[in-house]
Amino acid sequence: MLTISQPDAAEARCNTTFEALMWAMARPGQVRDMGEPGLAPVVEALIDRECVVHTDSARLAQFIANTGATPGTIEMADHLFHETLDIEALASVRCGTALYPDDGATVVLQAAHGTGTRLRLTGPGIDGVCDITLAIPPAFWSLRAALCAYPEGFDLLLVDARAVIGIPRSTHVEVL
Amino acid sequence: MSLASLTKPWAATSYGFLDASAKRELRRKMLKAIAVPGCQMPYASREVPMARGWGTGGLQVTLTLVNPASTIKVIDQGADDGVNAASIRRFISRVSGAGETWDTLEASIIQSRHRVPEETMREDQILVLQVPNPEPLRGVEPNMSIARQMHADADYGRLWLTLYEQLVRKGRIMQGAAYPSLVNGRHVMTPSPIPRWDVPKLNMAKHLTFLSAGREKRLHAVPPYTKVEPLVFSDRPYRVEDHQDLVCRRSGIAGYFMNEIPQDDGSSSFEVSDSNLGIKAIRRAEGETVDIGQTWYRGGEFSA
Structure with a gap:
């Protein structure tokens, strides 16, 4: 009789985190629970030697280096992990091309949910409209609108402790 | 980084068959596929103990998603008891400890070859379609x-x-089958060889759909509440198969997609293609209490 191997702790963590990230991307604006706080669980679920990663956090940089990922500048990185929002720096983020939309970066940002700018989201994954409030200034959303010429663009994962909200490039964001 | 920090403790097998790096790659590509609905994303497509072309793409997506709390349904042309479907379902269950089911309502992940179940899928369900040719x-x-x-x-x-x-x-x-459809008004995708009957089920659906081609090493996705419009001319409306008046010879239900069974006298009889829907209808007719969900087609008409 074959015995079923049980998921080890890391596998269980990554599976839970990814399920939260996947549904966050599939249902933009809805809050999902990753099970663990911070950006580290996202690194663990997605990042390995095949990635070029940029981060603004020295603490996270060591954690990312342990995955074997290549550190890179914002222009080079396919995954960005930022604890603070630097709008000017993000202007050079990779957005892919119409030929290769998958070259657009995944930007994982620490941002408080429920305070700050009110936003109205429409697009795939949203049944009608979805109103959310995020501690991200309106200037960022105009930058995103300028960069995301669909299907080019970057995809956002906004992490607040254990909660995550996804805003893929297909979502239209209106600042209220 | 050192070799020691990259090395994991020894284990006889990886959970869910795929190793951790294969899963991470699939996760990254699945997120991109959701972000650009209908756009084909390349991925490495690892070896699985099954020949390419028998559902390896769908299997890799399912193995990435699965956990011991999942419940798996696998169908092949609507049937749960085909050799291919039964083998895939047993394999997934053996390597992951996930539950097996034939019931669309109980499943958390439905892997399918060439059909979408007749019962309306919910917001928490994932449909994984096996795709032979992802390029429309x-x-x-x-x-x-x-x-x-x-x-x-x-x-x-x-x-x-x-x-x-x-x-x-x-x-x-x-x-x-595989009717070309415009997703989110931008990319034309092939919805895998599902019949025309099933394409409207993907439009503004509640569930998340992944379409994965293992041999061709590409996957694409249709997120919930996303427009999927079959390509049609404005003066020639989209038509599904004329199955609304056909009656299943075993369960007696009508208004669903049917398999045609040729008869010796040259005529045809019909059986409902979504076999578990037929089984549930038979059990209900025999007096059992069976939960049959709301269906996409009611009285042979699409009504979502």
């Missing part, structure tokens, strides 16, 4: 580099021409 342009442009450029330019004129030629030559659309 292959028939009109065999060079995949040029096909990629055509997707980048949203240049789908030759697909429209194919449909026009079918109308001119035969008087109706001859495309039976």
Whole structure:
């Protein structure tokens, strides 16, 4: 009789985190629970030697280096992990091309949910409209609108402790 | 980074068969596939203990998603008891400890070859379709580099021409399965060889759909509440198969997609293609209490 191997702790963590990230991307604006706080669980679920990663956090940089990922500048990185929002720096983020939309970066940002700018989201994954409030200034959303010429663009994962909200490039964001 | 920090403790097998790096790659590509609905994302497509072309793409997506709390349903042309479907379902369950089911309502992940179940899927369910050919342009442009450029330019004129030629030559659309469909108003995808009957089920659906081609090493996705519009001319409306009046010879239910069973006298009889829906209808007719969910088609008409 074959015995079923049980998921080890890391596998269980990554599976839970990814399920939260996947549904966050599939249902933009809805809050999902990753099970663990911070950006580290996202690194663990997605990042390995095949990635070029940029981060603004020295603490996270060591954690990312342990995955074997290549550190890179914002222009080079396919995954960005930022604890603070630097709008000017993000202007050079990779957005892919119409030929290769998958070259657009995944930007994982620490941002408080429920305070700050009110936003109205429409697009795939949203049944009608979805109103959310995020501690991200309106200037960022105009930058995103300028960069995301669909299907080019970057995809956002906004992490607040254990909660995550996804805003893929297909979502239209209106600042209220 | 050192070799020691990259090394994990020894284990006899990886959980869910795929190793951790294969899963991470699939996760990254699945997120991108959701972010650009209908756009084909390349991935490495690892070896699984099954021949390419038998559902390896769908299997890899399912193995990435699965955990011990999942409940798996696998169908092959609507049937849960086909050799391919039963083998895949047992394999997934053996390597993950996930539950097995035939019931669409109980499943958390439904892996399917060429059908979408008749019972309406919920917001928490995932449909994984096995795709033999993910490229809708292959028939009109065999060079995949040029096909990629055509997707980048949203240049789908030759697909429209194919449909026009079918109308001119035969008087109706001859495309039976894998009907090319525009997703989110931008990318044309092939919805895998599901019949025309099933394409409207993907439009503004509640569930999340992944379409994965293992042999072709590409996957694409249709997120919930996303527009999926079959390519049709404004004066020739989209038509599904004329199955609304057919009655299943075993369960007696009507108004669903049917399998045609040729008879010795040259006539045909019909059986409902979604076999578990038929089984549930038979059990209900025999007096059992069976939960049959709301269906996409009611009285043979699509009504979502």
